[in-house]
Amino acid sequence: MVFSSVTFLFFFLPICLGGYYLIGRRLRNGWLLLSSLVFYTWGGGALVLLLVISTVVDFAMGWIVGTGVRTNRRTLVRFGVAGSVLVNLGLLSYFKYANFFVEQLNSLGFGDIAWTSVVLPIGISFFTFQSMSYTIDVSRGRVEHLRNILDFGLYVTLFPQLVAGPIVRFHEISDQLQDRVLSIERFASGAARFAHGLAKKVLIADAVAPIADAAFAAEAAGLGPAGAWLGVAAYTVQIYFDFSGYSDMAIGLGTMLGFDFPENFRRPYSAVSITDFWRRWHITLSNWFRDYVYIPLGGSRGSSVRTMANLWTVFVLAGIWHGANWTFLLWGVYHGGWLVAERLTGQRSVDGEVRWAPLRRAITLLAVMVGWVVFRSPNATFAWEYLGAMFTLGGITPEAVTAAIDTRAIVAMGLGVASVFLPGNLVGGLLVTGWRGVRGAAVRIAEVAVALPYVMIVVASGSFSPFLYYQF
Amino acid sequence: MKKFEAKIIALIFVALITVPVIVFAIGMRPEPNQNRPPTPLPEITVEGILDRELTPQLDQYLEDSLIIAPTAVAAEAWTDVAIGDNPNPEVTIGTNGWLYYTLSLDRPCLTSAELDTVVDSLSRATAIVAATGRDLVFAVAPDKATIIPDFLPDDDTCVDENALALAALDSPDNLITVWDEMSTARANERPIYFRLDTHWTNEGAGIMAEAIVERLTPGGWSDEVITETATVEHEGDLTVLLGLPATEESTDLDVVIPGSEHTRATRPLLTAAGTEYDSVVAVDFTATAPVVTGRSLVMHDSYGWALTPMLAPYFEQAAFIAETNPAGGHMWNDLEAATTIIHVSVQRSVHDIVLGRDLAADFLAAFADSFQSSEQGTRETGERLELDTADGVYVVVEMAAGQETAEVAYNDVTAKLNADSPRAAYYVGPGGTMYFAGVVDYRVIEISS
Numbered sequence: 001m002v003f004s005s006v007t008f009l010f011f012f013l014p015i016c017l018g019g020y021y022l023i024g025r026r027l028r029n030g031w032l033l034l035s036s037l038v039f040y041t042w043g044g045g046a047l048v049l050l051l052v053i054s055t056v057v058d059f060a061m062g063w064i065v066g067t068g069v070r071t072n073r074r075t076l077v078r079f080g081v082a083g084s085v086l087v088n089l090g091l092l093s094y095f096k097y098a099n100f101f102v103e104q105l106n107s108l109g110f111g112d113i114a115w116t117s118v119v120l121p122i123g124i125s126f127f128t129f130q131s132m133s134y135t136i137d138v139s140r141g142r143v144e145h146l147r148n149i150l151d152f153g154l155y156v157t158l159f160p161q162l163v164a165g166p167i168v169r170f171h172e173i174s175d176q177l178q179d180r181v182l183s184i185e186r187f188a189s190g191a192a193r194f195a196h197g198l199a200k201k202v203l204i205a206d207a208v209a210p211i212a213d214a215a216f217a218a219e220a221a222g223l224g225p226a227g228a229w230l231g232v233a234a235y236t237v238q239i240y241f242d243f244s245g246y247s248d249m250a251i252g253l254g255t256m257l258g259f260d261f262p263e264n265f266r267r268p269y270s271a272v273s274i275t276d277f278w279r280r281w282h283i284t285l286s287n288w289f290r291d292y293v294y295i296p297l298g299g300s301r302g303s304s305v306r307t308m309a310n311l312w313t314v315f316v317l318a319g320i321w322h323g324a325n326w327t328f329l330l331w332g333v334y335h336g337g338w339l340v341a342e343r344l345t346g347q348r349s350v351d352g353e354v355r356w357a358p359l360r361r362a363i364t365l366l367a368v369m370v371g372w373v374v375f376r377s378p379n380a381t382f383a384w385e386y387l388g389a390m391f392t393l394g395g396i397t398p399e400a401v402t403a404a405i406d407t408r409a410i411v412a413m414g415l416g417v418a419s420v421f422l423p424g425n426l427v428g429g430l431l432v433t434g435w436r437g438v439r440g441a442a443v444r445i446a447e448v449a450v451a452l453p454y455v456m457i458v459v460a461s462g463s464f465s466p467f468l469y470y471q472f
Numbered sequence: 473m474k475k476f477e478a479k480i481i482a483l484i485f486v487a488l489i490t491v492p493v494i495v496f497a498i499g500m501r502p503e504p505n506q507n508r509p510p511t512p513l514p515e516i517t518v519e520g521i522l523d524r525e526l527t528p529q530l531d532q533y534l535e536d537s538l539i540i541a542p543t544a545v546a547a548e549a550w551t552d553v554a555i556g557d558n559p560n561p562e563v564t565i566g567t568n569g570w571l572y573y574t575l576s577l578d579r580p581c582l583t584s585a586e587l588d589t590v591v592d593s594l595s596r597a598t599a600i601v602a603a604t605g606r607d608l609v610f611a612v613a614p615d616k617a618t619i620i621p622d623f624l625p626d627d628d629t630c631v632d633e634n635a636l637a638l639a640a641l642d643s644p645d646n647l648i649t650v651w652d653e654m655s656t657a658r659a660n661e662r663p664i665y666f667r668l669d670t671h672w673t674n675e676g677a678g679i680m681a682e683a684i685v686e687r688l689t690p691g692g693w694s695d696e697v698i699t700e701t702a703t704v705e706h707e708g709d710l711t712v713l714l715g716l717p718a719t720e721e722s723t724d725l726d727v728v729i730p731g732s733e734h735t736r737a738t739r740p741l742l743t744a745a746g747t748e749y750d751s752v753v754a755v756d757f758t759a760t761a762p763v764v765t766g767r768s769l770v771m772h773d774s775y776g777w778a779l780t781p782m783l784a785p786y787f788e789q790a791a792f793i794a795e796t797n798p799a800g801g802h803m804w805n806d807l808e809a810a811t812t813i814i815h816v817s818v819q820r821s822v823h824d825i826v827l828g829r830d831l832a833a834d835f836l837a838a839f840a841d842s843f844q845s846s847e848q849g850t851r852e853t854g855e856r857l858e859l860d861t862a863d864g865v866y867v868v869v870e871m872a873a874g875q876e877t878a879e880v881a882y883n884d885v886t887a888k889l890n891a892d893s894p895r896a897a898y899y900v901g902p903g904g905t906m907y908f909a910g911v912v913d914y915r916v917i918e919i920s921s
Binding site for chain 1: 473474475477478479480481482484485488489490492493496521522523524527530531533535538543544545547548549552555556557558564716906
């Protein structure tokens with residue numbers, strides 16, 4: 001179930017929120033857990049059992065780790081953490097990468113391995129990472145292990161962030177599993193944030209998506225620079241407004257339910273370096289890799305060579321985390337390479353207070369867009385040809401690309417491009433919740449009273465598919 | 473956030489998301505707006521949920537049941553039109569409020585080879601039907617854009633070129649094209665097509681009815697017998713496709729032949745297996761003072777709806793069936809009973825009906841039992857039929873007794889045989905190969921054009 005669907009918006013959400021606020025405080029976690037399982041089962045079917053198994057195993061491992069920490073028995077701690085990591089990475093490896101692995105072996109001539117494709121469970125990359133953060137946080141003594149499996153189940157399955165983040169590390173939310181503040185101010189703040197995210201997704205990301213889809217569906221070898229740049233520009237806008245819109249919705253829903261989820265984006269296309277970009281883009285993933293991979297690898301405490309190797313390792317893993325394709329690996333290598341290069345040249349600026357900021361922003365955005373070409377391409381050859389089309393003359397703009405440019409797409413592209421130059425945190429959503437005074441109130445009320453009804457109209461009309469009865 | 477602001481936001485948000493679900497819960501449903509029945513509530517089973525087969529049906533059910541859906545569709549379409557976008561590319565928005573069906577505009581130009589194929593296919597179909605002692609007439613309705621191109625947004629279509637090519641086919645006796653007559657009517661500002669609909673009006677269809685009657689009984693047509701029955705608000709099908717249902721005023725016409733009594737009755741069709749066919753029915757007409765004698769069968773596409781009241785009263789006995797493919801088993805009884813067969817389709821369908829599939833072979837599938845075969849046999853799954861035949865013979869394939877389904881493939885055209893349509897036919901050349909799945913009887917039939 002996606003947030004921008006009729007089923008979620010008009011049926012699941014009111015029933016879930018209504019039940020949550022109407023039932024007693026002690027039943028709320030159970031109600032939310034049940035709602036989250038329904039939410040997952042709606043799209044995942046029987047794969048919900050995987051989520052349940054993962055939850056039960058990690059709860060048991062967390063208990064073992066917690067017992068080890070409390071009794072100072074390091075063997076128990078190591079066993080519990082290793083068990084949790086093995087189970088979660090095992091699930092992730094099998095369900096996300098096994099198809100790709102077998103395909104590669106077969107293509108490399110290691111025999112014709114008979115293989116039935118595995119269905120990728122929705123959100124597995126997110127819930128496995130969250131589960132691991134629980135056992136690791138308990139092992140580090142940052143939090144105590146949970147005594148109630150329903151509370152842990154709620155942490156793993158909580159529907160607002162279950163399938164696309166933000167990735168909430170356990171220590172960030174552990175207190176809220178037991179004790180949450182509900183108020184009309186929080187509810188309203190969450191509603192405004194949810195409306196903001198839904199508008200970003202439906203009105204901007206979805207409007208420019210046909211341009212990107214058409215460009216990346218074309219024959220890259222015959223593509224001209226105009227079509228290629230248009231395609232990657234549209235994708236640059238689409239991926240940001242889609243993903244950050246989803247995060248806004250998740251954070252807004254969390255706020256309505258009494259949770260404080262971490263921010264996931266902070267105007268990433270205004271970054272002045274790739275290092276800066278990764279402190280603004282998918283922040284919770286960066287934090288997860290920093291806490292649970294980069295620092296355990298040694299972080300920046302060793303030699304500069306070791307630091308750079310650690311950096312590159314993290315980005316290669318982050319690339320693969322996004323999907324089982326060589327393009328994601330290349331994308332990780334590419335970004336890791338930029339970070340190493342910036343570290344070597346001392347150009348890893350992160351503040352707004354840098355010289356030549358507009359030029360740095362432009363160069364960074366260009367580097368990010370080149371990365372998006374690799375990320376969006378179906379294979380490395382396509383990506384190479386597409387990049388060639390961007391930087392050489394000749395070729396054509398496919399008719400499908402020009403056909404996708406309508407008024408909505410133009411307006412959405414305009415807003416997307418303007419987002420790089422807009423002040424404050426407008427597109428990041430912080431303005432919606434953080435802006436004080438009359439102007440802030442006006443924006444928030446407009447989000448809910450104007451933008452939300454219009455987005456609901458767009459969503460409700462999305463299923464219109466009349467039958468052409470006269471088309472014999 | 474101040475409490476007052478929070479109350480306003482919370483109130484609006486709660487109202488927006490709860491009103492639709494409350495309305496749904498008390499049983500209110502929207503009026504259907506999509507030319508199809510709303511999706512019913514599927515049977516809810518644990519297996520269906522776990523297999524992920526049920527939830528898409530539930531999504532569709534909830535979408536169709538959402539009370540604001542028609543309003544939302546109209547609002548979105550209105551917004552699109554207001555900002556210069558097209559809500560549905562299947563509809564081409566012309567000037568002066570005229571709408572066109574895009575599929576009728578984006579057909580490729582017919583090549584001379586394709587035109588030759590059209591001529592060949594129609595003449596072979598004529599020969600097959602004539603060999604059974606029946607008369608076959610093809611009536612091709614001009615696309616709206618052919619007759620009224622003035623309001624098209626651009627002229628980058630082959631509509632006119634294809635129309636001229638079809639009209640010029642040298643098969644005047646059994647191919648009726650009314651391009652000139654329709655153009656003259658258009659020049660005289662007669663309302664022959666709807667502005668908001670794909671189709672012609674009764675008045676436009678009357679021009680084709682006249683041509684058909686004159687072809688079957690020269691001098692039999694009379695303008696005097698046309699009467700106006702009502703002024704109605706006709707909902708344009710193209711406006712429904714756009715999501716902005718709208719009507720236009722139109723005059724319904726009828727034909728009343730003095731001294732003739734008419735009957736009209738609906739009859740279910742039977743499949744080859746004798747069961748009731750549930751997709752199409754036959755509408756039977758009789759007249760006591762007919763102009764066209766004998767029993768006629770009018771096979772038609774959606775252009776036949778406006779044609780029916782203008783044409784049916786002229787026949788002694790006629791069955792009107794909204795089906796343009798004669799090969800289906802549910803058509804066989806009516807084809808067998810008819811002395812005259814009239815095939816009505818719109819200009820753009822010539823691509824699909826004549827070029828996309830072989831209309832002549834489809835007629836032969838229906839009349840196969842009227843012909844002697846020069847060779848016959850049976851093939852089973854995995855076996856082939858090497859066609860060492862002279863150029864231009866037909867192979868009729870029929871599912872063997874006791875089979876439930878079978879498939880036959882020849883030249884990338886696959887016939888799926890079943891209880892309703894157990895038979896198919898191919899016009900084959902020498903050296904081809906036919907592939908089989910299931911047990912299939914075949915017979916080779918030679919017919920000279």
